[in-house]
Amino acid sequence: xxxxxxxxxxxxxxxxxxxxxxxxxxxxxxxxxxxxxxxxxxxxxxxxxxxxxxxxxxxxxxxxxxxxxxxxxxxxxxxxxxxxxxxxxxxxxxxxxxxxxxxxxxxxxxxxxxxxxxxxxxxxxxxxxxxxxxxxxxxxxxxxxxxxxxxxxxxxxxxxxxxxxxxxxxxxxxxxxxxxxxxxxxxxxxxxxxxxxxxxxxxxxxxxxxxxxxxxxxxxxxxxxxxxxxxxxxxxxxxxxxxxxxxxxxxxxxxxxxxxxxxxxxxxxxxxxxxxxxxxxxxxxxxxxxxxxxxxxxxxxxxxxxxxxxxxxxxxxxxxxxxxxxxxxxxxxxxxxxxxxxxxxxxxxxxxxxxxxxxxxxxxxxxxxxxxxxxxxxxxxxxxxxxxxxxxxxxxxxxxxxxxxxxxxxxxxxxxxxxxxxxxxxxxxxxxxxxxxxxxxxxxxxxxxxx
Numbered sequence: 001x002x003x004x005x006x007x008x009x010x011x012x013x014x015x016x017x018x019x020x021x022x023x024x025x026x027x028x029x030x031x032x033x034x035x036x037x038x039x040x041x042x043x044x045x046x047x048x049x050x051x052x053x054x055x056x057x058x059x060x061x062x063x064x065x066x067x068x069x070x071x072x073x074x075x076x077x078x079x080x081x082x083x084x085x086x087x088x089x090x091x092x093x094x095x096x097x098x099x100x101x102x103x104x105x106x107x108x109x110x111x112x113x114x115x116x117x118x119x120x121x122x123x124x125x126x127x128x129x130x131x132x133x134x135x136x137x138x139x140x141x142x143x144x145x146x147x148x149x150x151x152x153x154x155x156x157x158x159x160x161x162x163x164x165x166x167x168x169x170x171x172x173x174x175x176x177x178x179x180x181x182x183x184x185x186x187x188x189x190x191x192x193x194x195x196x197x198x199x200x201x202x203x204x205x206x207x208x209x210x211x212x213x214x215x216x217x218x219x220x221x222x223x224x225x226x227x228x229x230x231x232x233x234x235x236x237x238x239x240x241x242x243x244x245x246x247x248x249x250x251x252x253x254x255x256x257x258x259x260x261x262x263x264x265x266x267x268x269x270x271x272x273x274x275x276x277x278x279x280x281x282x283x284x285x286x287x288x289x290x291x292x293x294x295x296x297x298x299x300x301x302x303x304x305x306x307x308x309x310x311x312x313x314x315x316x317x318x319x320x321x322x323x324x325x326x327x328x329x330x331x332x333x334x335x336x337x338x339x340x341x342x343x344x345x346x347x348x349x350x351x352x353x354x355x356x357x358x359x360x361x362x363x364x365x366x367x368x369x370x371x372x373x374x375x376x377x378x379x380x381x382x383x384x385x386x387x388x389x390x391x392x393x394x395x396x397x398x399x400x401x402x403x404x405x406x407x408x409x410x411x412x413x414x415x416x417x418x419x420x421x422x423x424x425x426x427x428x429x430x431x432x433x434x435x436x437x438x439x440x441x442x443x444x445x446x447x448x449x450x451x
Contacts, residue, residue, distance in 0.1 A: 044136075044356045046349050050080030054346040057086040057096065058110035058336070062276075063302050067366045074362055075353050081346055091415050093119055096341070100125055107347040110336045111157065113406040113414045114148055117337060121151040126339040129155045130348035136355035140375040144398035149337050157337030158355045161363070162372040164389055165216050165297040165403060166320040166331035169304065171282055172313065174201045174292035182318040184329070186221075189321040190255060196292045197261050204256065205291035206263055207278030208270040208428050211421025213296060215405040215413065216332065218424060220295075222249040223330040224323040228401060235404045237449045241441035247434055252323060254431035264291040267429055279303035283315055295320065297334070298389050302368025311385050333393070334403040335372065364390075412448035419444045 060068055065085065072083040086106050088095045093116050099105045105125070111117050120126045129137065134155055137146055141159070149157030168189075175181070178199035183189040193203035207213045223231045226245040233239040234246070256262055263270045264281065273281075279300050281290040284307045294300065301311055309315045319329045338354045340347040353359050360371040364380040374394045381387045405413035405420055412419035420441060427437045 044353070044358050046075075046079050046353060047345060048080055049346050049349060052079075052081045052344075052346045054081050054083045054108065054344075054350060055086050055106035056083060056108045056110070056350070057088040057092065057099075057106040059088045059090045059092050059112065060110070061087065063306075063366075063368060064299075067363045067369065070366065071354075071359050071362045074359070075350060078353075079346075079349060081349075083350070091410050092116065093410050094415075096120070096125065097123075100341070105341040107342045107344060108338055108340055108350050110160070110338055112334070112336045113408075113410055114402060115406060115408050115413060116410050117149065117157050117339065118151055119410060120339065121156055125341055126156050127341070127343040127347070129158070129340075129351060133158065133348055133351040133355055136352050140355060140357060140373045142372070142374060142394075142397050144400060145335075145372045148335070148402060149339075157339045158351050159335045159337045159372050160354045160359070162333055162335040162370045162393060163297040163299055164331060164370065164393065165334050166220050166329075167297060167300070167317045168293055168295045168320060169279070169282065169300055169315055169317045170293045171287070171289050171291075171309075172316055173287035174199075174289060177201070177287040178292070180292075182316075183321050184318075186224075186252065186255075186321045186323040186327075193256070193262050193293075201287065201289065202264045202291050203262055203293055204264065205273070205278045205282045205294040206257075206270040206428070207273050207275035207294075207296070208267075208425060209273055210275045211416060211425055212405065212414070213275055213278070214424035214428060215420055216297075216403070217253060217295065218249060219332050219404045220320045220330045221253050221323050222246070222404075223332060223401065224320070224327040225249055225252060231401060231404065235407045237408075237445055241445055242438045246438055246441075250427065250431075250434045250437065254427075254434065257428050258431035267431075271425060271428060276303050280307050283307040283309035286314075298370050298386065299368050301386065305367065311383060317385070331400075332403050333400050334406055408445070409448040409451065411451065412445050419448065 056072060069085055072085065076083050092109060092111060096105065096109055137155060137158055145159050146155060149155055149159055174196060178196045180192050180195050183192045196203040225248060230239060230245050265273060279294050280303055282294040283289060283304050304311060304315050322329045338351055340351055357373050357375040360373045360376045361380045363369040364371060364376060365382060367382045370390055370393060372393065378387045378391050381390055415421060423437055423440045
C-alpha cells in the first residue's frame with residue numbers, strides 16, 4: 001500500500017530513558033544473545049536445501065552488509081544451501097532490471113522503497129509470498145507492515161529492517177561546552193544551533209551528497225507543519241508540489257540551510273559530505289568535532305560506534321523538533337523489504353526465515369538495526385537506546401506513516417541525481433529559490449506518476 005503513516009514512537013518518558021541509556025549491555029541486564037541461538041529454542045521449520053545456490057541482492061555495504069551476511073550464514077547452517085550476497089547498485093530497481101534483461105536475476109532482493117515493490121510487481125519481476133512465508137508474516141507483523149509489502153491485497157514483501165528516521169543525535173561534549181540543552185521546537189532548535197555556533201563549533205552536519213537525507217529533512221518538517229492528511233496526499237501526488245504547504249516547508253528548512261555558519265563545511269561542504277561521514281565527523285574529536293548535531297535514523301548508531309563514542313554518554317539523541325505553533329514532533333519510518341524474483345523453494349524458504357524472529361535476532365544483537373517483527377524479544381538488542389526505540393516501534397502497531405519518498409515512483413523519489421533527490425540538493429545549494437525548486441519538483445513528479 002502506498003498510503004503513508006506516521007510512526008508515533010517516542011514519548012517524553014521514553015526519550016528520557018533513551019538519552020540516559022549507555023551503550024554495551026546498557027543496564028538492561030542479560031547476556032547479548034548469540035546469533036542464531038534463540039532463547040528457548042526455535043519452532044521455525046525450514047526445508048533441506050543441500051546443494052541449492054541462492055543469490056540475494058541488496059545495496060547494503062560496510063557494517064550493514066557484514067551483519068546481513070551473518071543472517072544469511074545462519075540460514076545456510078539450518079538448510080544446507082549456499083547463499084551469495086550480491087552487491088547492488090542504487091537504485092536497485094535499475095540494477096535488477098539489467099540483471100533480469102540479461103537472464104540472471106538474483107533469487108531474492110532487498111527493496112528499500114514501497115514504490116520499488118509496486119514497480120517490480122507491475123513489471124512482473126517478483127513472485128507472491130508462499131504459504132510458509134505468509135504464515136510467518138501474519139504471525140509476526142502488524143497489519144500495517146503486512147500491507148506495505150502487499151500490492152492489491154497480494155503479499156509480496158517481508159519488511160526485515162525498519163528505521164525511525166526522526167532522530168537528531170548530538171555530541172554531548174559540544175553541547176556541554178556551549179551550555180546548550182535539547183530543543184523541543186524548530187524555533188528552539190535554531191536558537192540552540194546559534195548558541196553552539198557562538199561557542200566555536202559548527203552546529204549541524206548534513207550528508208547532502210546523499211539526496212535521500214535531504215528528503216528526510218523535508219518530510220519531517222512537512223509532516224509536523226502540514227499534518228498527516230496533506231502528507232498522505234502529497235505522497236500520492238494528489239497534492240501538487242506547488243502547493244503553499246510545500247512552500248512553507250521549504251521556507252522553514254531554508255532557515256537552517258540558508259543561514260551562514262550553521263552547516264559543517266557550509267552548503268558546498270554539505271553537498272560533498274556522504275551520510276556516514278556526516279555522522280562520524282559529529283562524534284570525532286569530542287568538543288572539537290566538526291559539528292555538534294546530525295539528523296538521521298536509528299541506524300546512525302552503527303556509524304557513531306565507529307568513532308568510539310559511547311551512545312548514552314558521548315552521544316545522545318532527541319526527537320526531531322515540532323515545527324510551528326500547532327505542530328507535533330514528527331516521526332517518519334522507513335524499511336527494507338525482501339522479495340522473491342524466482343519462484344524457487346530456496347527463495348521462499350529464505351523469505352520465511354527473514355519473516356521470523358530468528359533472523360531478526362541475529363542482526364539485532366549486532367546493533368544498528370530495528371525490526372518491525374513483533375515476535376522479536378527486545379532483549380535481543382545490545383543496549384537500552386535501541387531497546388526503547390524498538391519497543392516503541394512495536395507499540396505503535398499500525399499507527400505510523402512511512403517515508404514519503406519511498407512511497408513514490410523510484411524515478412522521482414529514489415534515484416541519485418534525479419527527481420526529488422537532485423531538486424533538494426539544488427535547494428540546499430540555493431535555499432532562497434523556493435519557487436523554482438517547487439516547479440521542478442512538480443514537473444518531475446507529474447512525469448514519474450504518469451509513467
